[in-house]
Structures are given as C-alpha cells and as structure tokens.
Amino acid sequence: MRVVVDLAVCQGYAQCAFLAPDAFRLNGTEGLMYQPNPSDDLCRAVLRAVAACPVQAIATDAAVPAPADAAVPAARAGDAR
Amino acid sequence: MPGRPAAQRIVVVGASLAGLWGAATLRKEGFDGVLTIIGDENDPPYDRPPLTKQVLTGWVAPDHTVLPHLEPLGDTRWLLGTPAAQLDRRAGEVVLADGTRVPYDLVLIATGVRNRPWPASDQAALSGVCGVRTREDAARLIDHLDAGVSRVVVIGAGFTGSEVASACRHRGIDVTVVEQAQAPLTGALGGVIGDVAANLHDANGVDLRCGVTVQALEGSGGTFRAAALSDGTTVDADVAVVALGGVRNTEWLADSGLASGPLGVAADAGCRAVAVNGLVTDDVFVAGDVARFAHPLFDYQFLTLEHWENAAVGAQVAARNMICAPEDRRPHACVPTFWSTQFGVNIKSVGVPSLADQIVVTQGSTEAGSFAAAYGDRDGRIVGAVTFDHGRWIDHYRGLIEQAAALPGPYDADLPDKREPARFPPHPAASYHGPTVVVTGHSPTAMDAVRQPAGRSAP
Ligand SMILES: Cc1cc2nc3c(=O)[nH]c(=O)nc-3n(C[C@H](O)[C@H](O)[C@H](O)COP(=O)(O)OP(=O)(O)OC[C@H]3O[C@@H](n4cnc5c(N)ncnc54)[C@H](O)[C@@H]3O)c2cc1C
Numbered sequence: 001m002r003v004v005v006d007l008a009v010c011q012g013y014a015q016c017a018f019l020a021p022d023a024f025r026l027n028g029t030e031g032l033m034y035q036p037n038p039s040d041d042l043c044r045a046v047l048r049a050v051a052a053c054p055v056q057a058i059a060t061d062a063a064v065p066a067p068a069d070a071a072v073p074a075a076r077a078g079d080a081r
Numbered sequence: 082m083p084g085r086p087a088a089q090r091i092v093v094v095g096a097s098l099a100g101l102w103g104a105a106t107l108r109k110e111g112f113d114g115v116l117t118i119i120g121d122e123n124d125p126p127y128d129r130p131p132l133t134k135q136v137l138t139g140w141v142a143p144d145h146t147v148l149p150h151l152e153p154l155g156d157t158r159w160l161l162g163t164p165a166a167q168l169d170r171r172a173g174e175v176v177l178a179d180g181t182r183v184p185y186d187l188v189l190i191a192t193g194v195r196n197r198p199w200p201a202s203d204q205a206a207l208s209g210v211c212g213v214r215t216r217e218d219a220a221r222l223i224d225h226l227d228a229g230v231s232r233v234v235v236i237g238a239g240f241t242g243s244e245v246a247s248a249c250r251h252r253g254i255d256v257t258v259v260e261q262a263q264a265p266l267t268g269a270l271g272g273v274i275g276d277v278a279a280n281l282h283d284a285n286g287v288d289l290r291c292g293v294t295v296q297a298l299e300g301s302g303g304t305f306r307a308a309a310l311s312d313g314t315t316v317d318a319d320v321a322v323v324a325l326g327g328v329r330n331t332e333w334l335a336d337s338g339l340a341s342g343p344l345g346v347a348a349d350a351g352c353r354a355v356a357v358n359g360l361v362t363d364d365v366f367v368a369g370d371v372a373r374f375a376h377p378l379f380d381y382q383f384l385t386l387e388h389w390e391n392a393a394v395g396a397q398v399a400a401r402n403m404i405c406a407p408e409d410r411r412p413h414a415c416v417p418t419f420w421s422t423q424f425g426v427n428i429k430s431v432g433v434p435s436l437a438d439q440i441v442v443t444q445g446s447t448e449a450g451s452f453a454a455a456y457g458d459r460d461g462r463i464v465g466a467v468t469f470d471h472g473r474w475i476d477h478y479r480g481l482i483e484q485a486a487a488l489p490g491p492y493d494a495d496l497p498d499k500r501e502p503a504r505f506p507p508h509p510a511a512s513y514h515g516p517t518v519v520v521t522g523h524s525p526t527a528m529d530a531v532r533q534p535a536g537r538s539a540p
C-alpha cells in the first residue's frame with residue numbers, strides 16, 4: 001500500500017505511531033517519520049492510523065474496508081496488530 | 082462547461098509530486114478525456130522528502146517511497162523514461178526527445194528542479210561524489226555508506242545538506258559540512274536562526290566549517306579522496322555529497338515563447354503560464370518547483386518555492402483551473418509552508434522569512450533549541466515565522482501573516498526590545514545552498530533573482 005503524510009498539516013500528535021508503530025515513528029519530540037510503502041500486513045493498522053489522525057494528515061490509496069471496520073475506535077485499537 | 086468546448090486532451094509534463102497531484106485532481110474534478118503523463122524518470126511518481134530522512138537513515142528502502150494515487154487515474158497514458166524536448170505551442174504539441182509528438186488542448190508543466198551539479202565535471206565524475214534528488218541518487222549514496230566510509234563531506238548546509246549530515250550522524254558516520262555562508266540555513270532563515278542550526282550541528286558531532294568554500298574535489302584512480310577548502314585545509318573523506326541547491330528544468334521550453342528561464346516558468350496567480358510578451362496564456366499551466374508565480378499575499382511579486390506543500394496545493398489549483406469555467410477559477414494564494422526534520426528537531430516555517438529585516442523570538446528559547454520566532458519586514462509587519470519543535474504554533478503564525486499583523490515589540494519601556502536584525506545574506510548567491518523561497522520582483526520576464534524587502538501589501 002502507498003501512504004503519504006502531509007507534514008505541513010501533521011501536528012506531531014503521534015496517534016498514528018501509537019496505532020501503527022511499525023509504519024509511523026516520531027523522530028525526537030514531534031518530527032514524524034513513516035513508511036511510505038508499508039507491507040500489506042500493516043494495512044489494517046495503517047488504515048486505523050489514517051482514521052485516527054486528528055488533523056487528517058495521512059492519505060493512502062489502499063482500499064478502505066467496509067465502514068464498520070474502518071470506524072474502529074482508537075481505544076480498541078490494541079488488537080490491531 | 083459553459084462558453085467553450087471542453088478540453089479532450091490534457092498532457093502533464095513531469096511525473097513527480099506536482100504532476101501526479103495535478104493528474105489526480107483532473108480526474109477528481111471530472112475530466113474524462115485523454116490524459117497523458119510524460120516523465121523522464123523511469124519510475125512511477127515517488128516522494129522525495131523521505132530520501133534524506135527515513136531512507137538515508139536506513140529505515141525505508143529507496144524504492145519504497147512511491148506516491149499514492151489519491152484518485153483513480155483511469156486509463157491514463159504514461160510515457161515514462163523519455164524527456165520532453167520541446168513545447169510547440171503553435172502546433173499544440175509536446176515533442177519528446179525521441180521525436181514523438183503528443184498533441185494537447187491543455188498542458189500542465191511540472192518539470193521541477195534538478196540538482197545543481199558540481200561545476201568541474203571531471204571532479205563530479207569521481208566515484209564517491211553524490212547528490213540526493215532522485216531515488217537512484219539515494220540508492221547510490223547508501224551503497225557507499227553501507228560499504229563502510231571513514232568520513233563524508235557535505236558541500237552546502239541548506240536543508241538537504243543538513244539532513245544528509247544528520248542521517249550520517251544517525252548512522253555513526255563522521256561528517257564534515259562545508260558552507261560558504263557564516264552558518265547553516267542562512268539563505269532560508271537568516272543568520273540568527275543559522276546560529277541555532279550551527280549549534281545543532283556542533284551538538285551532534287558534525288565538523289562544521291562555515292565561511293569557507295570547497296575549491297576542488299581530489300581523487301586518485303577515479304575515486305574521490307579529499308576536498309580542498311579555500312582556507313588551505315584539506316578534508317580526507319570517501320564520499321562527497323553535493324548539496325548546492327537546484328536548477329529549474331526549463332531548457333526544454335527555450336523556444337516555446339513562454340517567459341521561462343533559470344528562475345522558472347512565470348505564471349499568474351491562477352497558475353496560467355505567462356508568455357514572453359507578458360500576456361497570460363489560456364492553455365498552458367504551471368505548478369510545483371518549476372513555477373514562478375505571482376503571489377496575491379506578497380503584492381503579486383513572483384515567488385519560486387521548493388516546498389512540498391506548494392507543489393501539492395499548486396498542482397491542485399492549476400488542475401482545477403484548467404477545466405473549470407473561467408469565472409470559477411481561483412488563485413494559488415496559500416501562505417508558503419515548509420518543514421524539515423534534522424538531528425531529531427522538527428523545523429517548520431511559514432511565509433517568506435527572506436523578505437524580513439528583523440526577527441524576534443516569540444516563544445521558548447533558542448538556547449534550549451525549542452522555540453518560535455517571527456520575522457518582520459521593514460514596516461514591522463510579520464512576513465514569516467519559524468519553529469523548532471514548536472510546530473503546533475505554525476497555524477497561529479500563518480494567521481498573523483495573513484492579517485499582516487505587527488511584529489511584537491517590548492510591552493513597555495522597561496523591558497528589553499527583543500527584535501534584532503534577521504541577518505539574511507545580501508544576495509541569494511552568498512550562501513552555498515540559496516533560499517528555498519526566492520522573491521523575484523514584478524516582471525514576468527526578469528531573469529535575475531532580486532530581494533525586494535519593500536514589497537508586500539496587506540491582503
Ligand atoms: C532530498 C529532498 C528532500 C526534500 N525535503 C523536503 C522537505 O523536508 N520539506 C519540503 O517541503 N520539501 C522538501 N523537498 C522538496 C520537495 O520534494 C519538492 O518541492 C517537490 O518534489 C516538488 O515537486 P515537483 O513535482 O514540482 O518537482 P520534482 O519533484 O522536481 O519533479 C519534476 C519531475 O519532472 C521530471 N522532468 C524534468 N524535466 C523533464 C522533461 N523535460 N520531460 C519530462 N520530465 C521531466 C523530473 O525528472 C522529475 O521527475 C525535498 C526535496 C528533495 C530532493
């Protein structure tokens with residue numbers, strides 16, 4: 001899958017790094033680093049990160065799963081991996 | 082589309098960020114005609130900022146920065162691997178280097194910039210002399226680093242050079258950075274912030290040499306061995322990274338009749354290209370790093386920006402303006418925004434700092450390396466801002482720039498006035514890397530970068 005983060009919009013809140021730590025990391029206190037092309041086994045976790053980003057800075061062209069699946073609340077995301 | 086026939090054939094030249102974002106917007110806005118994307122690189126569009134960050138540090142493979150298609154592009158025709166050599170506006174055709182002619186009703190120019198090469202071509206050809214702009218460049222540099230190097234010398238301490246130095250230190254590699262100006266990042270952010278950046282290099286173990294130039298790259302047996310500096314010293318190293326800024330890819334437009342040259346392709350605020358006679362065209366649009374466009378917020382002076390955000394947003398505005406009704410067109414008027422991550426610090430800037438005369442640290446402290454600072458022009462209005470690990474404040478400063486708010490002075494006479502000269506080099510050429518925003522005056526056909534601190538009007 002292919003991902004891009006608009007880093008001018010990103011606020012470094014790190015929700016994505018919490019939900020998909022293999023695809024998103026903070027470098028220092030607020031500089032985001034990410035995998036632009038994460039492997040397919042990270043897809044679910046990455047899509048949760050996309051949905052959870054408070055400023056909608058993450059975009060992807062991976063197929064979005066059925067609405068019920070995409071709307072998993074962040075608090076339940078511990079089972080994502 | 083009311084009033085004129087809808088375009089059937091759109092050609093995008095340049096298959097990178099601006100080209101791809103433009104193409105996706107055309108489809109999103111309903112263009113269902115023949116879409117052709119021409120690019121001289123063999124690869125599908127990929128993102129460049131990760132190359133000097135997560136790629137060079139080794140977390141992401143060089144070929145894993147492919148950009149997403151944010152809109153299905155349908156049966157778009159991709160002509161990759163051959164450059165466009167000419168824009169024949171009379172015939173309405175883009176001519177490729179292999180002679181193929183691609184007819185268009187509308188064309189989007191998005192050919193960006195390339196690295197400024199090391200001037201002596203025999204020295205540039207030495208094994209170990211690298212640049213970082215393409216994914217091949219990054220792969221080649223990583224091969225050298227992986228092979229084990231004693232030292233890397235980085236020529237130019239702009240954003241790219243500084244990020245390369247940061248990645249080398251992350252890998253535990255010794256690095257010397259040579260910069261013609263008195264500090265890193267001065268072209269973009271001025272000397273006050275440059276001194277902060279210099280501290281960052283020092284604190285991370287970079288051997289930073291400012292106020293000197295590289296006179297020659299020396300080699301033996303075709304392999305780079307050392308850089309000879311203007312102060313008479315020599316730096317022994319296995320790799321030299323040339324980070325001297327970019328050259329705009331406009332040569333292919335030389336006989337197109339467009340106002341294009343070393344500063345880019347002139348465009349109006351709506352991304353329509355301007356011809357040499359000063360008239361705005363209606364079928365040629367420009368976006369991204371190659372564009373030199375009149376900015377509504379800065380008194381319609383022409384700006385060139387080498388910023389990701391400008392390419393992404395500018396391409397969307399250009400694509401929309403290409404196919405909407407003329408009365409629905411809108412200007413590319415967003416405040417320039419830039420980010421960089423180096424040595425674990427998140428640097429962001431908004432506006433055009435290089436228009437400023439003065440700077441004031443408004444939040445945090447430069448000693449702690451975590452702060453926000455605002456730039457003011459000579460009338461005392463805020464024209465830009467920079468943050469080091471204060472990124473969440475950037476939107477606030479963007480608002481102040483849009484309002485042309487006053488640069489904060491002391492609250493009362495007892496407090497010290499924290500405003501100080503921003504210390505920009507007198508001319509862009511005075512720093513090795515050049516600023517990533519260049520203000521180029523009001524003439525569409527001007528070919529020389531000039532700094533015009535006076536011109537800026539309230540929106
Ligand atoms: C290493 C690096 C790090 C960066 N980091 C940051 C950052 O941290 N923050 C930030 O805001 N910006 C950053 N940038 C800048 C950002 O990547 C650019 O602003 C962006 O790539 C501009 O996109 P573009 O499509 O306009 O031009 P480009 O990406 O330059 O693409 C132009 C494309 O057109 C092709 N082309 C050229 N001539 C022709 C021709 N005649 N025919 C066909 N194709 C042609 C080129 O080969 C290229 O593929 C960085 C850039 C680099 C290189």
Ligand code: SF4
Nearest residue numbers: 010011013014016053
């Ligand atoms: S969740 Fe969004 S804002 Fe937060 S770090 Fe990730 S991309 Fe940035």
